[in-house]
Amino acid sequence: MDKKQLQTLLEQVANGGVKPEEALLQIKTEPYKDMGFAKLDTHRGIRQGMAEVIYGAGKTKEQILKIAQAMLTEQEKTVLITRMSQEAADYVKQYLDLKYDEMSRTGRIGKIPTPDGAGKIVIATGGTSDMPVAEEAALTAEIYGNEVIRLYDVGVAGMHRLMDHVEEIMSARVIVAIAGMEGALASVIGGMADCPVIAVPTSVGYGANFGGLSALLSMLNSCASGISVVNIDNGFGAGYLASMINHLDSKKN
Incomplete structure (x- = not known):
């Protein structure tokens, strides 16, 4: 149960549509469910x-299945699994209706909700090689109720490709700029957009890019204002943060 569902339930109790004892049964769960190998945070949707x-990554296919089943038992409508191997996906598919994206290694159980964010999230990449990270960010944002626009392979090696999408950039609520090499894309977009830009360095690059460290340092030292930086290859973190920003208006209501 998330915050919106809890608010709806409480409103139904207030107007007499749901009996208090019925509502209590729906929210009377422990803060976490101890599964032995994991402690499932059942109240995170309410808190955050x-x-x-x-x-x-690092979990067995059996552990992933058991955690997913427990989440569904707790009435989670959509379960997101990141960094999931093909082997684990094939195993979970035998028991649950899993949708698996091989490129981003992302699994989803349940439907992608109707977008309810305040605006659009643009996901832009410097090159095609950055797409696995970008898709992790995009799918994460979509699963959390956002409309996503993908602008792939629009890096600074060919600025005209990026300039063909000025309208999408200028109308975005949040932009996720994903790039390896020297990570210049974030600075260029940051100098164009009037919205928050989340920079994601990737481990894509030749020789002494140090597994993405060169892009990370470039993005951290960007002269463009309004840029925040997540860790190397952290598409999930960027998509999650972008969703939080895109839903800030809903907290005012």
């Missing part, structure tokens, strides 16, 4: 507005 996400 977004349910817990399963980080698949």
Whole structure:
């Protein structure tokens, strides 16, 4: 149950549509469910507005399945699994209706909700090689109820490609700029847009790019204002943060 669902439930109690004892049964869950190998945070959706996400790397396929099943038992409408292997995806598919994106290694159980964010989130990449990280960000944002526009392979090596999308950039509520090499894309977009820009350095690059460290340092040292930076290849973190920004207006209501 997330914050919106809880508010709706309480309003139904207030207007007599739901009995208090019925509502109590729906929200009377422990703060977390101890599964032995994991402690499922069942109240994260209420606290933060977004349910817990399963980080698949390092978990066995059996653990991933059990956590996903427990989340569905707790009435989670959509379960997101990041960094999920093909082997784990094939295993979980035997038991649950899993949709798996091989490029981003992202799994989803349940429907993608209707977008309810205040605006559009633009996901832009410097090159095609950055797409796995970009898709992780894009799918994360979509699963959390956002309309996403993808602008792929619009890096600074060919500025005309980016300039063909000025309208999308200028009308975005949040932009996620994803690039490897020297990471210049974030600075260029940051100098064009009037909205927050989330920079994501990737490990794409030749020789001494140090696994993405060169792009990370460039983005941290950007002279453009309004840029925040997440860790190397952290598409999920960027998509999550972009969704939070895009839903800030809903907190005022």
